[in-house]
Amino acid sequence: NAGVTQTPKFRVLKTGQSMTLLCAQDMNHEYMYWYRQDPGMGLRLIHYSVGEGTTAKGEVPDGYNVSRLKKQNFLLGLESAAPSQTSVYFCASSHRGYDGNEKLFFGSGTQLSVL
Amino acid sequence: QQQVKQSPQSLIVQKGGISIINCAYENTAFDYFPWYQQFPGKGPALLIAIRPDVSEKKEGRFTISFNKSAKQFSLHIMDSQPGDSATYFCAATQSGGYQKVTFGTGTKLQVIP
Numbered sequence: 001n002a003g004v005t006q007t008p009k010f011r012v013l014k015t016g017q018s019m020t021l022l023c024a025q026d027m028n029h030e031y032m033y034w035y036r037q038d039p040g041m042g043l044r045l046i047h048y049s050v051g052e053g054t055t056a057k058g059e060v061p062d063g064y065n066v067s068r069l070k071k072q073n074f075l076l077g078l079e080s081a082a083p084s085q086t087s088v089y090f091c092a093s094s095h096r097g098y099d100g101n102e103k104l105f106f107g108s109g110t111q112l113s114v115l
Numbered sequence: 116q117q118q119v120k121q122s123p124q125s126l127i128v129q130k131g132g133i134s135i136i137n138c139a140y141e142n143t144a145f146d147y148f149p150w151y152q153q154f155p156g157k158g159p160a161l162l163i164a165i166r167p168d169v170s171e172k173k174e175g176r177f178t179i180s181f182n183k184s185a186k187q188f189s190l191h192i193m194d195s196q197p198g199d200s201a202t203y204f205c206a207a208t209q210s211g212g213y214q215k216v217t218f219g220t221g222t223k224l225q226v227i228p
Binding site: 004040041042043044045058090092101102103104105106107108109 | 121124147149151156157158159160161164166204208210214215216218219220221
């Protein structure tokens with residue numbers, strides 16, 4: 001019963017390096033999201049996807065790209081990492097509950113440090 | 116533009132006491148208000164949620180109080196336990212094909228013995 005799985009859990013990058021964060025969900029959810037969590041700022045939406053092959057920008061998309069080639073996977077890419085991207089990144093997926101509202105299921109996070 | 120304001124930022128409560136976290140929203144189109152609980156090293160998880168057509172919802176020791184006219188809602192944790200120590204996020208969404216969830220900034224709760 002994996003739910004939402006994120007890899008890696010920790011990563012240290014140097015400024016200018018690139019990397020990809022992988023998110024996989026086994027709940028057959030249509031919607032998937034990438035958030036970043038910073039102290040005092042809560043959870044901010046980076047990008048989201050409403051289905052396979054679709055992506056859209058959230059609140060803080062600059063410096064990030066995403067892809068959703070398969071329904072179960074949602075990738076977050078940093079092309080040229082900057083210290084301002086030091087954060088904890090959470091992937092989430094959602095389904096519509098019995099009350100008609102979306103319920104988010106989160107992964108356990110990726111702690112990224114950019115030096 | 117912060118659409119959901121949450122307070123306090125941190126809270127220390129003695130075991131057995133009542134923990135109260137408050138949130139206020141601006142967008143009157145919001146019609147679903149969930150609370151998420153996050154333990155250290157874990158992702159947030161849905162704890163309890165309310166719609167604006169009711170003023171209160173209770174699940175065990177957790178209660179949401181909702182004041183539609185004031186555009187405020189709060190989480191009450193009765194008989195707080197050390198195991199409740201976590202960060203709590205209020206949130207708000209609106210109905211539609213895709214619902215964007217707007218989160219508050221979080222409250223770190225510590226329940227001391």
